[in-house]
Amino acid sequence: MLRSTISSLVPRATSVARHMSNAAKLTTVEINDVTGIATLTMNRPPVNGLNLELLTDLNNSIQEIEDNKSRGLILTSSNPTIFSAGLDILEMYKPDKERLKAFWTTLQDVWLALYGSAVPTAAAINGHSPAGGCLLATSCEYRVMLPKFTIGLNETKLGIVAPKWFMSSFLSVLPRRVAERALNQGRMFTTDEALRNGLIDEVANSKEEALAKCAEFIGSFSKVNPLARSLTKQQLRAAELSELENERAQDLEKFIFFVNQPAVQKGLGIYLENLKKKSKN
Numbered sequence: 288m289l290r291s292t293i294s295s296l297v298p299r300a301t302s303v304a305r306h307m308s309n310a311a312k313l314t315t316v317e318i319n320d321v322t323g324i325a326t327l328t329m330n331r332p333p334v335n336g337l338n339l340e341l342l343t344d345l346n347n348s349i350q351e352i353e354d355n356k357s358r359g360l361i362l363t364s365s366n367p368t369i370f371s372a373g374l375d376i377l378e379m380y381k382p383d384k385e386r387l388k389a390f391w392t393t394l395q396d397v398w399l400a401l402y403g404s405a406v407p408t409a410a411a412i413n414g415h416s417p418a419g420g421c422l423l424a425t426s427c428e429y430r431v432m433l434p435k436f437t438i439g440l441n442e443t444k445l446g447i448v449a450p451k452w453f454m455s456s457f458l459s460v461l462p463r464r465v466a467e468r469a470l471n472q473g474r475m476f477t478t479d480e481a482l483r484n485g486l487i488d489e490v491a492n493s494k495e496e497a498l499a500k501c502a503e504f505i506g507s508f509s510k511v512n513p514l515a516r517s518l519t520k521q522q523l524r525a526a527e528l529s530e531l532e533n534e535r536a537q538d539l540e541k542f543i544f545f546v547n548q549p550a551v552q553k554g555l556g557i558y559l560e561n562l563k564k565k566s567k568n
């Protein structure tokens with residue numbers, strides 16, 4: 288059934304021990320022989336925290352799927368309870384200057400590639416999806432989520448500010464007043480609330496069902512000319528994409544300045560400490 292399983296073992300050297308997950312690739316791409324749809328799975332235990340390595344692998348996998356001429360892309364997670372915990376806070380806490388730059392630049396690349404992808408995209412959200420996890424999900428065209436998890440942009444709760452392009456993805460899905468209130472509150476939506484508000488499109492009772500519903504969405508374009516479809520999507524998304532493309536350097540500068548503020552560092556430190564305390568109880 289699987290045309291190919293791309294899951295190479297690429298050794299990686301990094302000088303910062305805390306960022307080393309392991310030497311293996313942190314994403315896999317499986318292409319269904321029959322449908323031609325690619326499933327891109329994030330696999331960085333324990334919580335799919337988006338660090339530089341996972342972002343790099345995501346970026347390469349998206350590129351690979353575009354180059355393969357796959358019929359569509361489904362983004363999901365190998366973790367049974369977490370889609371992605373969002374950005375790995377360790378990348379921003381007491382950061383190494385050069386690595387911080389590479390980290391943010393790669394996150395920009397991933398968003399541009401996923402939000403602007405020429406192929407139809409869907410997210411099978413099989414677990415919690417805060418902040419950066421929500422960014423990935425809302426960059427896709429369709430979302431199917433499993434019950435009793437949470438999704439949202441909770442940045443204000445961490446004392447940080449979601450950049451404009453995070454908001455663009457959110458606003459492409461939610462009505463403006465719902466998005467504005469949720470962003471200001473740092474609101475995390477339960478699966479039911481997400482469905483009621485339109486943040487997700489469907490609920491599924493298992494990962495398999497979620498993947499099937501995503502495939503069904505992608506299949507709904509089978510009678511549409513692929514070039515016409517992708518040019519239509521790209522035109523609709525062009526303004527947000529160009530905004531970041533034209534302001535990448537300033538966006539990076541703002542991020543670095545903001546993250547290095549003592550108050551932000553203090554807040555991130557406390558948030559991390561609380562996360563660790565919680566995980567020990």
Ligand SMILES: CCCCCCCCCC/C=C/CC(=O)SCCNC(=O)CCNC(=O)[C@H](O)C(C)(C)COP(=O)(O)OP(=O)(O)OC[C@H]1O[C@@H](n2cnc3c(N)ncnc32)[C@H](O)[C@@H]1OP(=O)(O)O
Nearest residue numbers: 336372373374375376415417418419448542545562563566
């Ligand atoms: C004009 C202004 C311009 C502004 C420009 C600047 C903009 C800066 C913006 C930066 C944007 C950031 C977006 C983000 O994504 S920030 C990250 C937000 N993520 C979260 O808040 C999620 C936190 N995690 C959780 O809520 C839970 O972990 C979970 C995902 C619900 C899972 O819960 P579970 O109980 O299963 O697991 P644990 O909590 O026990 O966690 C297991 C271990 O993983 C560590 N962990 C969890 N999340 C993160 C994370 N995001 N980063 C790093 N580490 C994380 C946790 O501490 C546990 O570690 P331990 O086992 O070592 O104790």
